[in-house]
Amino acid sequence: MAHLVAAVDAMKLEQLRFRAALQAKMEDFVEQLDSPSFTLRMKAATDKMGLYTKFLQDNLQDTILANGEDRDRMLKSVQTIGDMGVELKETMRIKMPLLEDYAERCGHPTLATSETKGGKYLLDLCFQDKALCLDDPDSQHVGCCCAAVPAAGSFTIPAVPDGRRMQAGSSSMDLCAEAENVGKERMDALRAQLKKTEVGQQLLDGSEAELHQNYPEYFGRCGSSARRLEGGFLENMALKAAKAVGLAHDTKVPKLHCTPPSGNFEGPDGSEPMQTAFWSQSEVDTCDMLDTSHGTKMKTQDLADVCADFCGSESIPLIVGTVAFGFNKSAIDSLCVDSSIMATDESRVKQCLTEATAMNAVEITVAAAAASLMTLESAKLFYEASVRAMIPGTSSRPSRRTRCATVR
Incomplete structure (x- = not known):
């Protein structure tokens, strides 16, 4: 579970990094587009739209088009979510078939x-x-x-939770801390990359409040933004x-x-x-x-x-x-x-919208699962405190977790 939480966080940072790269690329594209040399080429060209399209393709080859490094990194992070879905087998029993080919099918630009x-x-x-x-x-x-x-979060559909929650079981693991430890190195690297550019910094800074608004229960359990992803993903x-x-x-x-x-x-x-x-x-x-x-x-x-x-x-x-x-x-x-x-492919857009809803459901399920574990842990501590308060001489002693043997 912790690995999946970390993977979702990393995917969202990759999406932000991808969009920051796109914005930076478009600024550079406009500058080249407005250059005197290209203006002269356009004036002299017989097939102006052909020249313009070729110019656009050449400039966006490493971002939104196939084989682009930025695009591939982002899609790989999306695919990771599907690969790690086994940890949420019961919750994702219905959603997983939709996500198997989501990264490939919805990773191409559409109008x-x-x-x-x-x-x-x-x-x-x-x-x-x-x-x-x-x-x-x-x-x-x-x-x-x-x-x-769509796979970069361009299509985000408000997902309606289906009411199910993962059972917390008997684990007392701090899922939030574990998720942070699992993905810390990668997450820190992604954040550092985003903060190198003004656009990336703005994406990080401007989305934190919305993230907390969309997941108040989760962030109420998992602590401050310093411990969690500083990027919004239900915009x-x-x-x-x-x-x-x-x-x-x-x-x-x-x-x-x-x-x-x-x-x-x-x-x-x-x-x-x-x-x-x-x-x-x-x-x-x-x-x-x-x-x-x-x-x-x-x-x-x-x-x-x-x-x-x-x-x-x-x-x-x-x-x-x-x-x-x-x-x-x-x-x-x-x-x-x-x-x-x-391209304008209505059937593909509809399918991607459906799959985006499924992806959001996965994210919400992960958040709900983490919140459930934190709720269980809080209940354990509350129960322990209540019991200790009833036993004379123990209420002021520091708590010590012990492993109990089974009496046969």
Whole structure:
């Protein structure tokens, strides 16, 4: 049991480390994307989307795509949970079949969409020199879509405990301390890696409160955050609306008046076509003429920040275009909806959501099991104290645990 608790903790730190690496990689990608050399290549290219896709693949090869070191490390930590499931055989009797291939099946990037009916899958950030709507074949817009890697925690479904608990048995082992000892070396290394970057430190610092909120009983038994994983792992999956960061100014072209176009696919629930989202600056002016909230002209990094807000903390923001060039909706969809980078596979998304629920159930079961053992140990101590209080001359003596022989 202690090994499984430690493995769950390590998996969550690996997920945080993976997401921190993704964010750092995307910052580097935007910088290269906005370089003069790549802008010139885009202007000279006949197949602009082909060049853009190849550039994106090359830059993300070691993160979200197959054989990436960061991705493989994270998936290995997820797979460890399945390998160690034998310690929770009774509790995981129903859940284990779902988790056997979870890491492989749900470790590939897929298009992330908002959870609401008629939800969003694409953000129209701004347009280039022609005042044409996104769905016009001759338009050039900067778009934003979001990739999710379910096995990295991109899809987290609130799991409902089924009411069962592992029986604590007669063991008096301090499971929390044992779990810490089992995984201490690896956990310390993972924490140190996360704390090397500002993004990693923020992920650790910002998630502790949510972890305690989601598992109050467990952390009430297992002590302070210094002893336990400092990372949140039941964060909300909902995509956030884009935040307004622009200020009014004189435009050099007339404002657009467009209807947000629909996607050519349905959401995971099969309800209706997914929609394109607009933000406050989508129809105001060309990308290079937009102003930010701090009074400077909009840069590609500013647009990337809006894209990151749209995608939320658990998804990978993919900006398609820069302040210097853009694409029409058909071209953007060719990258975001079905491409060599990510796909829109409704059946796979549904399956991963089901398996994510099972994974959360495993985590909750581990927490409940640890809490049960701690509760039993507390009951033992309370009973011992009560008995000692009733025996004259023993109430002030220090407690000593003894091993009792069986009288035959």
